[in-house]
Amino acid sequence: MSVSLVSVMFVAAGLIALGAFIAAWKRQLTAALTGLPVMFAGAGIAFAGVARFSAAASGPPLIGQEMAVLLAIVALAAVALGVGLAGRESSR
Amino acid sequence: MDSLHAIGFYVSAALAAIGGLGLAFVRHHERRGLALGLLGLGVAGAYASLSAGFAALIALLCYAGCALLIARRDYRTVEQAVGTVWRQLGAVAAAVLFAALAYAAYRGDFVHATFYGGVFGSNSLARLMFAHDAPATEAVAGLVLVALVGAAFAWRRERPRDHTEGRP
Numbered sequence: 001m002s003v004s005l006v007s008v009m010f011v012a013a014g015l016i017a018l019g020a021f022i023a024a025w026k027r028q029l030t031a032a033l034t035g036l037p038v039m040f041a042g043a044g045i046a047f048a049g050v051a052r053f054s055a056a057a058s059g060p061p062l063i064g065q066e067m068a069v070l071l072a073i074v075a076l077a078a079v080a081l082g083v084g085l086a087g088r089e090s091s092r
Numbered sequence: 093m094d095s096l097h098a099i100g101f102y103v104s105a106a107l108a109a110i111g112g113l114g115l116a117f118v119r120h121h122e123r124r125g126l127a128l129g130l131l132g133l134g135v136a137g138a139y140a141s142l143s144a145g146f147a148a149l150i151a152l153l154c155y156a157g158c159a160l161l162i163a164r165r166d167y168r169t170v171e172q173a174v175g176t177v178w179r180q181l182g183a184v185a186a187a188v189l190f191a192a193l194a195y196a197a198y199r200g201d202f203v204h205a206t207f208y209g210g211v212f213g214s215n216s217l218a219r220l221m222f223a224h225d226a227p228a229t230e231a232v233a234g235l236v237l238v239a240l241v242g243a244a245f246a247w248r249r250e251r252p253r254d255h256t257e258g259r260p
Contacts, residue, residue: 003098005204009193009197010197011109012197013190013193013196013197014194015108015109016189016190017190018113018186019112020186021183021186023182024179024185024186025116025179027174027179028170028172029170029171030162030168030169031169034158034162035115037131037155037158038112038115038131041131041132041135041151044135044147045135045138045139048138048142048144051209053207054203054205062216062220065146065147065213066220066228068139068144069147069150069217070228070229070232072154072155073236074232074236076154076157077235077236077240079161080157080243084245084247085243085246
């Protein structure tokens with residue numbers, strides 16, 4: 001059993017599509033908002049996979065991991081802002 | 093990559109998929125928070141299997157924060173004014189997106205290179221983030237600051253109303 005970049009990309013594609021499905025399918029705004037971290041997780045896995053299997057020898061090899069870290073932080077910020085705005089909107 | 097790492101990757105991917113499906117189909121927000129935590133655990137495991145230990149640690153912390161935000165007690169719901177037809181079209185579009193991405197992954201001709209980085213890689217990542225790509229790191233830090241200030245401002249606006257409602 002082994003892992004290749006193709007299998008990593010399949011997992012990433014599944015998570016991105018699942019996040020898009022959650023964002024489109026959920027009726028509540030805060031529930032639909034949870035699709036964003038799922039999509040970011042898929043993108044982060046794709047970046048980390050590229051850094052692991054196909055990083056160019058000339059450039060910095062860990063730039064995919066850097067993007068994965070930044071995407072996780074942006075997911076947290078997006079959920080915090082969305083939950084805060086939804087709470088403000090529902091208190092009117 | 094040896095078999096142990098491969099098993100870890102596939103188990104973590106299955107955990108992430110279960111968490112994502114739970115997010116899609118579970119009704120109560122506490123359970124959605126739990127599903128988001130499970131997704132974060134799976135994503136962190138996948139990162140760790142891909143020799144990205146520092147990214148796994150950061151992802152675990154960030155997704156735990158997301159799960160706590162979703163599962164908190166004063167959770168509010170806002171109904172969207174989107175019809176059922178548009179939601180079904182969005183679901184079909186998500187399926188088409190998956191088919192397109194999977195086809196691109198299957199047909200893609202990827203370059204293979206040997207990985208020389210370590211398992212955790214925090215030193216190399218810190219050098220990359222704070223020396224090579226400092227503007228990108230500062231931009232994300234600014235975005236996070238604006239988002240957290242906005243969230244705190246939104247929460248603080250509703251709190252005085254709750255306190256003053258019971259006063260004469």
